[in-house]
Amino acid sequence: MNGRTRTILVAHPSPDLYGSDRQLLETIRALIDAGHRVNTALPASGPLVPELEALGARVAVVPFTVLRKSLLSPRSLAGLAARAVGEIARLRSLIRADGADLLLVNTVTLPWWAPAGRAAGVPVLAHVHEAEDTQNLLVRAGLNAPLLAASRVVVNSRAARDALVRAQPLLERRTRVVHNGVPGPQTEPTPLRERTPHATFRVAMVGRLSPRKGVDVALDALGHLRADGLNASLSVCGTVFPGYEWYEAELRERAERPDLAGHVELLGYVHPTWPVLDEADAVVVPSRVEPFGNTAVEAMHAARPLVASRVQGLAEVVTDGVTGLLVEPGSPRMLADALLSLAADPPRAHSLARAGRQEAAERFGVERYRAAMAEVVDGMLADA
Numbered sequence: 541m542n543g544r545t546r547t548i549l550v551a552h553p554s555p556d557l558y559g560s561d562r563q564l565l566e567t568i569r570a571l572i573d574a575g576h577r578v579n580t581a582l583p584a585s586g587p588l589v590p591e592l593e594a595l596g597a598r599v600a601v602v603p604f605t606v607l608r609k610s611l612l613s614p615r616s617l618a619g620l621a622a623r624a625v626g627e628i629a630r631l632r633s634l635i636r637a638d639g640a641d642l643l644l645v646n647t648v649t650l651p652w653w654a655p656a657g658r659a660a661g662v663p664v665l666a667h668v669h670e671a672e673d674t675q676n677l678l679v680r681a682g683l684n685a686p687l688l689a690a691s692r693v694v695v696n697s698r699a700a701r702d703a704l705v706r707a708q709p710l711l712e713r714r715t716r717v718v719h720n721g722v723p724g725p726q727t728e729p730t731p732l733r734e735r736t737p738h739a740t741f742r743v744a745m746v747g748r749l750s751p752r753k754g755v756d757v758a759l760d761a762l763g764h765l766r767a768d769g770l771n772a773s774l775s776v777c778g779t780v781f782p783g784y785e786w787y788e789a790e791l792r793e794r795a796e797r798p799d800l801a802g803h804v805e806l807l808g809y810v811h812p813t814w815p816v817l818d819e820a821d822a823v824v825v826p827s828r829v830e831p832f833g834n835t836a837v838e839a840m841h842a843a844r845p846l847v848a849s850r851v852q853g854l855a856e857v858v859t860d861g862v863t864g865l866l867v868e869p870g871s872p873r874m875l876a877d878a879l880l881s882l883a884a885d886p887p888r889a890h891s892l893a894r895a896g897r898q899e900a901a902e903r904f905g906v907e908r909y910r911a912a913m914a915e916v917v918d919g920m921l922a923d924a
Contacts, residue, residue, distance in 0.1 A: 545575060545576065545577050546575075546576050546577065546641040546642065546921055547576070547577045547578075547579060547638065547639050547640050547641050547642075548571050548576050548577070548578050548579070548640065548641065548642050548643075548644055548917065549579050549580075549581065549635060549638050549640035549642070549643050549644070550564070550567075550568065550578060550579070550580045550581070550597075550643075550644045550646060551580075551581045551604070551643065551644070551645050551646065551650050551653040552564055552580060552581070552582055552588075552646040552647075552650075553583065553606040553646070553647055553649045553650055554582070554583075554586070554588070554606075555582050555583070555584050555585055555586025555587065555588045555589060555601075556586055556587065556588060557586075557587045557588055557591065557811065558748065559669075559832075559834045559835070560646070560647060560669045561588050562834070563669070563696075563720050563721075563834070564588075564646055565588075565591055565592070565595065566720075566721050566723075566906055566909055566910060566913075567644070567646075567667070567910075567913050568580070568592065568595050568597050569595055569910060570909070570910035570911070570913045570914045571913070571914065571917060572595055572596050572597070573910065573914070574914040574917070574918065576917070578595075578596070578597040578598070579597065579598045579599075579600065579638055579640070580592050580597050580598065580599045580600070581600050581601075581602050581604070581634070582599060582600070582601050582602075583601070583602070583603060583604055583606055584601060585601050602634065604627065604631060604650065604652065604653070605620065605627060605650070605651060605652055606649050606650060607620075607648075607649040607650075607651060607683070608649075608783075620651060621682075624651070624652055624655070627652045627656075628652050628655050628656045628659060629656075629659075630656075631652055631653060631656035632656045632657075632659040632660045634656075635656060635657055635660040635662060636660050640657075640660075640662050641662060641663075641921060641924070642662055642663050642664075642665060642917060642920060642921055642924070643656075643657035643660075643662050643663070643664045643665070644664075644665045644666075644667060644917070645657070645664060645665070645666045645667070645690070646667045646669075647667065647668065647669050647670060648666070648668055648670050648672075648683060648684060648686075648687065649670075651683075651686045652686065653686075654666055654686045654687060654689040654690045655686055655689040657689065657690075658689040658690075662924075663691040663692075663920045663921070663923070663924050664689060664690045664691050664692075665690065665691065665692050665693075665694065665916065665917065665920060666687050666690040666692075666693045666694070667693075667694045667695075667696075668687070668693060668694070668695045668696070668700055668704055669695075669696050669700070669831055669832070670700065670703075670831055671697065671699045671700040671702075671703040671704075671829070671830075671831035671852050671853065672703060672707075673703045673706070674829065677706075677707065680703075680706070680707035681707050681708060683707070684704060684707045684708045684711070685708065687704070687708060687711060688708060688710060688711065690711075690714070691714070691920060692714050692715075692716065692916065692920060693711055693714055693715040693716070694715075694716055694717075694718050694913070694916060695715055695716070695717055695718075696717070696718065696719060696720050696831060696832040696853065697717065697719065697831055697832045697852065697853035697856050698717055698853075698856055699831060699852035699853045699855070699856065700717075700831045700832070700852075700853065701715055701717055703831075703852075716916065718909065718912045718913060718916070719832070719856070719857075719903065719904055719909070720832050720834055720837070720904060720909060721904060721905055721906035721907070721908060721909020721910060722834050722837040722838060722841065722900070722904050722905075722906070723841075723906050724838075724841035724842075724900065724901070724905075725812075725814040725841060725842060726814075729814075729817075729818060729841075729842050729843040729844075729897070730818050731843075732821070732843060732844065732845070732889065732890055732893050733821070734886065735821055735883075735886070738771065739771070740771050740772065740773050741765070741770055741771060741772040741773070741821050741822070741879070741883045742772075742773055742775070742819055742820050742821045742822075743758070743762065743765075743772060743773065743774045743775070743820060743821065743822050743823070743824055743879060744774075744775050744776075744777070744816050744817055744819070744820035744822075744823050744824075744839075744844075745758050745774065745775070745776045745777070745778075745823065745824050745825070745826070745835075746776075746777045746778060746810075746813050746816070746817075746823075746835040746838065746839075747776070747777075747778045747825070747827070747835055748778045748779065748780070748781050749776075749778055749779060749780040749781065749784060749787060749788045749791060749806075750780070750781045750784050750787060751784075751787060751828065752827060752828050752829045752830075753778070753826075753827050753828075754826035754827050754828050754849065754869065754870070755776060755778075755787075755791055755826075756787075756790070756791060756794065757826040757828075757869075757870060757871070757872050757875060758774060758776070758824050758826050758872075758875070759774065759791060759794050759795060759800065759804060760794075760872035761824070761826070761872040761873075761875035761876040761879065762774045762800060762803065762804065762876075763799050763800055763872070764872055764873055764876035765876050765879060765880065766799055766800070766803065767799065768876070768880060770879075770880060770883055772803070772879070772883075773803045773804070773805075774803065774804050774805070775804075775805040775807060775816055775819075775820070776804070776805065776806050776807060777807050777808075777809070777810035777813050777816055778807075778808070778809070778810075779808055779809045788806075791806065792806065813838065814842060817838065817839060817842040817844055818842065820842075820844050821844075821845075821882075821883070821889075822844060822845045822846070822847060822879055822882050822883075822889070823835075823839035823842070823844045823845070823846050823847070824846075824847050824848070824875060824879070825839070825846065825847075825848040825849065825854060826847075826848070826849055826867075826869070826875055827848075827849050827851060827854065827869065828849065828851065828869045828870055829851065829852060830849065830851055830852050830853050830854045831852055831853045832853035832854075832856075832857065833848065833853050833854045833857045833858075836848050836854055836857045836858060836864070837857060837900050837904045839864075839896070840857075840863060840864070840896035840897055840899060840900035840904075841897060841900045841901070842897075843893045843894065843896070843897040844893055844896075845864065845865075845882050845888075845889040845890075845892045845893045845896070846858060846863070846864035846865070846892070846896055847864065847865045847866075847867060847875060847878045847879060847882070848864055848865070848866055848867075849866070849867060849868070849869035849870075850866035850867060850868055850869065851869045854866070857904070858896075859895075859899070862892070862895055862899075863892065863895045863896040863899045864892055864896055865878045865881070865882070865892070
């Protein structure tokens with residue numbers, strides 16, 4: 541690789557500021573720190589734009605296809621494929637006009653960027669944040685087929701790699717696991733409080749309002765806690781996914797029932813979430829599907845005892861009984877029992893919190909992540 545500044549074009553599906561969006565900021569920080577010029581293509585303007593520009597990335601808003609759940613059927617995917625040629629040609633022209641030396645496609649929801657990069661003759665790195673294994677194999681194979689145009693693939697967990705390779709076995713040799721790097725709080729976390737016997741046991745959750753995140757499981761678990769005699773409350777940070785407004789309405793109706801009324805806060809979008817975590821006696825991540833689990837790592841950074849679902853990436857992030865507790869997904873009773881065990885055994889809660897914080901710093905720090913992503917990109921540029 542010669543000494544000139546290389547241009548990395550990054551395609552990303554969302555202008556928001558949630559998990560994969562914030563992970564993108566860490567990726568771009570790594571590339572800029574490595575001396576590269578970064579241009580970013582987004583399908584719309586939003587709160588991510590000023591964050592990108594503050595890092596030194598240029599941002600362009602351009603129209604392109606972003607897969608949504610409503611499109612994940614054989615018929616819909618076939619319709620998308622029929623319209624692919626024109627969009628691939630348009631994106632190829634955009635990539636060439638950008639002068640990109642490498643294209644980074646962030647998530648599998650952008651079907652035509654990787655083929656367009658291949659057509660433009662530039663190396664393509666696909667960064668996969670999904671571990672979709674609930675659709676039938678035909679749909680999953682179609683969803684991941686465009687990644688066959690990628691030169692290399694980075695996934696954020698072994699669960700994501702396994703799901704990807706089951707759908708497209710040809711991707712196995714070009715796929716590498718790089719766990720997410722999750723920033724910790726700017727200041728030292730407040731020590732976990734010594735709760736008095738009658739004080740409220742405060743539970744926190746951070747996550748979008750969707751069935752996949754299991755917010756309903758958390759509410760029903762709170763119902764069990766209170767029925768079992770524990771004075772407990774729940775604070776949830778997160779907004780609803782578009783199209784899931786019905787789910788938010790169900791959550792609010794559940795929170796207003798007599799057993800929970802006055803003990804649930806649905807706080808909406810909160811950033812930073814550290815003050816909410818700081819006030820918590822325990823944090824839950826009851827996801828039904830979770831390729832990695834940034835919010836679990838944030839709880840560990842905050843030195844709060846964590847209870848998470850034993851599913852996909854969460855089972856990689858949390859060492860059961862050491863850095864947190866794992867329970868079966870979709871079980872409010874098991875989630876409640878784990879929380880009851882923490883409330884009844886403060887020394888154990890403190891031990892889990894301390895070990896979790898150390899593990900988060902060692903395994904999921906941003907410096908490790910940035911170095912790994914820069915290594916992947918620089919290696920691809922050297923081979924180009």
